[in-house]
Amino acid sequence: MKTFVTGGTGFVGSALIRRLLADGHEVRALVRPGANTRMLEGLPVERVSGGLGDAPALEKAMSGCGWVFHVAALYAYWGYTWDEFHQSNVEGTRRVLEAATRAGARRIVHTSSIASLGIPRDGAPGTEETPVTFKDMLSDYKRSKFLAEEVAQEFVAKGLPVVIVNPAAPVGVGDHKPTQTGKMIVDFLNGRMPAYVDTGLTIVDVDDVANGHLLAMEIGKVGERYILGGENLSLKQVLDLLSDVSGRPPVRARIPRAVALAWAYVDTSLARLNPKHIPAATPDAVRVSSKKEYFSSGKAMRELGYAYIPAREALRKAVEWYRANGYVP
Template sequence: MKALVTGVTGFVGSAVARAVVEAGTEVRGLVRPGADRRALDGLAIETVPGDLTDAASLRAALDGCRQVYHVAAHYALWAPDPSVFYKANVDGTKALLAAARDTGVDRVVYTSTIGAIGLPDGGGPGTEETPVSLTQMTGHYKRSKYLAEQEVLKAADAGLPVVIVNPSAPVGVCDVKPTPTGQIVVDFMKGRMVAYVETGMNLIDVDDVAVGHVRAMERGRIGERYILGCRNLSLKEVFEILAGLTGVKAPKVKLPRELILPLAHVDKWLADYVTHRPPRIPLDGVRMAKYVMHYDSSKAVRELDLPQTPPEVALEKAVRWFREHGYA
């Protein structure tokens, strides 16, 4: 048995590849030309060149594969050209689904995002059944992933055996880029967190996310969504855990979102028109801080036996990995 993993050089994709190999399935990883391969160090897999915008490369990559883990996505809080989110996340997903259908794979697991899951109007954690619409999506990343998820659901309705997983905020080893959540850890370790805007998040060990993918392939119900999450925390609680792990003092100054929002608008304008570099205060990140991103992953725990490694352990693994690799 062989599985194609897209996005294999990324944080979640490389973790998925490790978990698939550990489960006894061969992995073929789709790698964009010029991609940073550091996350693949020590991982015994086959890699093939390809791009989600190149249908021929997708069909070639799928040759001989019975399973597909579509993890690849353009993930950022800012981009100089927002169209990249839709080309990679929506058009690329449609192209891969078409290639999977044409080659007759046994099953596809699609990696969506927790951001495509709704939050109840009255507060409380969101579930797979919480109503949500495109107008509730903050930023191009979330909008593009929501639209991509709709394409996946259409494909499932049309007979493609596909399961959707919605990871929350993963942390752990091999966060090479690092991701926005990983960057919070690095900035904290460097003592850069002097103040913060309070928000809520759901943290999960990236290795648990990977196991969730494998179990969705094995036992997930076709056309269903599964939240891959663990514990709901406030940002303050995350900092308190990091303080205990690193010895760095947690920030005490909590800033009102209304104070930071105008600065984020200015920072975005500078990024768009002057520096052409990611803003230090991402506007979409400040906008998202308005929402307490708490979710209920009991469906995945119940149906997929999703592991629930404590966030303290996941954060300790991240801190140790960042230290060992010179990030902080």
């Protein structure tokens, strides 16, 4: 029995593929034409060319696969329209699950995100049950992931065995794009982060996230969601840990949020005038940072046996990978 993976060329998807192969699974990966396949090089993976918009190709690619991991998603704060997010993350999920239904997949894991979850007003860590509405979503990415989960639940109601996982902010080996969190680490290592905004996030090693996907596939309850997180840390704590593990000087200056928001508007205006300019922050990103995104992995730990390594170790692995792969001079 083969296992089908979308998003296998990405950060989380490639980590998942490495874990599946280590456990002896045969893997078939959907590879978008033109995608960077760096993280699949040398791996015994069957590659199938296609995209989330090609329903017949998806069904053909899933033929003979008992497990389906839908990891692929458009993740960005800049450079994409709402229609692009909707087509990729919402309609793409619908097409994958339709194809899985027709292909007779036995189990499906849909990779969502903590971005689609609610954040308690009292500062406590969010859980899978924290109340949330579409109006709480502060960016196009968040809105698209929220709606994608609704699509997944529609298919659960029709009898498709879908389990949902909500990874936090993964770091570690293979973040080649890099992600938003990875870009922050690279900027820190290159001395391009003179100040920070007061916010918080849940740091988790990408290999722990990959393991959580496998646990969800094996024993997760259909229709349930599981947060795959790690340590909840303020951004200042993350930067201090990065300083400790890298030997780089710490970041001491904090930017008031109002100043950061004003600069984000200026920076994005410059980017609209010059397509080659990528803003350091967008208004959406600053608004998202107004809430500390702390989450509890308690449910996954209790029901799946999920575990995670300390944030210090996860960040150390990330720093070593970036240094070894040319991201730091």
